[in-house]
Amino acid sequence: MAVIASIALLVTEHRSHRLDPLRATTSFLIDPLKYLVDLPTTLIEKTVGSISSYATLKQENDRLREEQFIDKTRLLKFDALERENIHLRALLENSFKLGEQVLVAELLSINMAPYENIVVVNKGTRFGVHPKQPVLDANGVVGQVFRSLPLSSEIMLITDPNHAIPVQVNRNGLLTIAVGSGQLNRLNLPFLSNNADIRPGDLLITSGLGGTFPPGYPVGIVDDFTPISDKPFANITATPKSMLDRNRELLIVWSDSTPIPLATPQTSKEKVIETPRDDKSARSGLVHKASEVEQAGTVRDE
């Protein structure tokens, strides 16, 4: 009987999403375990944080202030450039995609299963996280939300063997797909021909095709290109930009593919972001709540 029940469950979940409530319920039982296992790491981190010396903190503070200064200077012209970009695109009768919101999630240090590059973070559907959301860190794309549970969500890294991400060579716009290799420091680009215009050092960015990842985020850097003369495709590998094995904090992104209407190209940025937000809240109340939470988060950060 157990066998039949298991097989029924397997088939049902493989085919549809009808078992999501069951998974949510079990996750209430299971997630405390995940937090329990994560506890020692968090405790150690907190202790180290609280006993680190004044000098170290001062040094770190100085470094961060310097970094912030540089970043701020870089951002000075960003607003103007963005406005100009929207304006130019309006002239070209092209729509501009905008409105990305982020939520900071922290990694739980647990290991779900070997051979799978899946990590768990501490934000779940309570914060409006839903599957297929892109996940970034400060350096580039990390992966996408694979399954969201009430108290945590599972994130598939771009290096997972079952993961593929549409990318573009930043130098010349060459489109291809980067497939995970299973190793945390390698991506494969199996669909480029031997004479493709790509060379080591090229930056790969998301192309936005496929709709999961917003375009323009760095994914990796090509580090090896070996043509195989008797095969149609070359052997190309890349290193992910994001620090997949060193990060504790990740950004979960709500990307809005709602284009800005051409009639009002001069709308202020805030207004533009609000429109899709309303669309979303119409779709589900949860997302709206998430954006509120996110807003609260940004306010706190500032």
Added chain:
Amino acid sequence: MNNYHGFGRIILTIILAMCLRIVPWPNAIANINPDWVLLVLIYWTLAVPERVGIFHAWTVGLLTDALTGRLFGQHALAYSLAIYFCLILHKRLRQFPLPQQGVFIFLCLLLTQLLLFWLKNIQTPSQFHASFWLPVFTGTLCWPLVYIALRFVRLARFTK
């Protein structure tokens, strides 16, 4: 023998095993991290078969599925089959010395791993390293440890 067996201890040890399952070991150890949950389940089935049965194994398997992010039913199926064999053979197994039990545990773990491999391959065909089978061996090697530790846990109750 006292017929009362603390259910709390069984649950506690299983929770502990689940924690061991997801502790972030370094990569080298993570690849050989044995299936603690199944080892603990097998022990309790052999020790108190009237208490732990297929249904419990199935439930624990379901929770393990949730824990490791599998499709529901994979571990449930594998665990209930393994526990079924344990239940059938538990009288004989209890008489066996540890090494001989080890052989049976090895087969049980192998069966579980084989089922998991097979079910996973149906969903997404992917190749596996040979080291996919290493947890079976380490699990067998850990069996005496689990046996002695859980025996201690079980008998400590009687002295209370």
